[in-house]
Amino acid sequence: MKVAMIGTGYVGLVSGACFSDFGHEVICVDKDEDKIARLNQGEIPIYEPGLEDLVAENVKAGRLSFTTNLTDAVPDADAVFIAVGTPSRRGDGFADLSYVFSAAEEIAASLKDYTLVVTKSTVPVGTGAEVEETIRLARPDFKPGVDFSVASNPEFLREGAAISDFKRPDRIVAGVEDERAQTTLKELYRPLFLNETPIVFTNRATSELIKYAANAFLATKITFINEMADLCEKVGANVQEVAKGIGLDGRIGAKFLHAGPGYGGSCFPKDTLALVRTAQQFDAPTKIVEAVVDINDNRKKAMAGRVKQAVGGSLKGKKIAILGLTFKPHTDDMRDSPSLDIIPMLLADGASICAHDPVGMEEARKHFTDSITYCDSAHDALKGADCAVIITEWDEYRALSSDRLKNLMAKPVLVDLRNIYAPELMAEDGIDYHSIGRPYIAPKA
């Protein structure tokens, strides 16, 4: 089948590359000329494990290409995916759908014969219907359900594991309003059908809501365990053991029960907020999700206080080593990363920051410019530091030697916001170690 992928970001590029790997002929479109120029030179503009090879193989096979010109891709396409960004709208937190509708208008102008238009972007309930209306108004000669269909096919991939998530998903959700849309989607995802991946066909509104409900539920799970961590700290309990103890219950499940600095990333913060706003608009407020949004915002801000406490109450003149800047490992994505809350607060309190991240430095520079020092390695960042803070649990931070910490740092104080070390071992090694929701053990002299 011929596929046009509008938006070549984390979702569009991965989806486009995977669809071409399934054997479809895919043209990825993006307005960002620099991004397309880099892709056309074989350069991948984002960090995503495995993506470079996948893109190269499919470009070589002639199934995958890139353009800034939507009219190169849409007229001949059987299916056009909208995978543009839907960030939070400034001021009110609703999803900003301007990119989606402008893409829909451009698509409408280029339609030639029957085409399935699919929103892969995360969009609020009712957006598919509005996209359909946009196309209908722009093209009175095109009848919905006959000359074109609009379907919803939200994406559940995780950055860092995006290719395997796309190719081996837990499920595919597809919202359709007519038979032809369903047939076309089945054909697009046929390789996964053959693998017996569950495909949930539903109506468009349900499909749109499933995506928000899934993200809100996962964000709630994280927030729940974060609150348990706070309680553990007060009562001398261990949150990792609490998570294990509840997670072994099949009704609860072990995933998304890692206490930490609060969720960030390109999806959970904006999607929880957008769900809250939609629910308020329809007079069916999601009180649980409202609380989750509020608790998580406050939590990220509270993390700087933990660092302050660990260095004795004042950050003035202290050198703080930051290990990890991205919102999670295996991505260069900085969107809503906890580091964006924590670092400015440390700076405002008079600390100087030496930061390291294995792949996120280029993105981080866009946010922190010259307010912090960028280090080539974790060891470089640790040199002379009064405290080290692990914000992102990159593998290379999991085996820092206590001796190196003691030798390199001015004081061996480690604030581990991801619980990747054992408090007993750290104390034994003489590290003043502070973690989340686990009892503090004073270091052996």
Ligand SMILES: NC(=O)c1ccc[n+]([C@@H]2O[C@H](COP(=O)([O-])OP(=O)(O)OC[C@H]3O[C@@H](n4cnc5c(N)ncnc54)[C@H](O)[C@@H]3O)[C@@H](O)[C@H]2O)c1
């Ligand atoms: N990133 C994730 O992990 C993830 C996971 C699941 C769902 N989603 C959802 O997928 C959507 C895309 O997210 P993303 O992270 O890939 O965004 P992104 O910001 O990385 O990419 C969006 C791309 O769309 C391009 N674009 C915008 N308007 C365009 C237009 N009219 N024509 C052509 N290109 C246009 C932008 O230049 C940009 O390159 C969002 O709705 C997001 O919520 C993201």
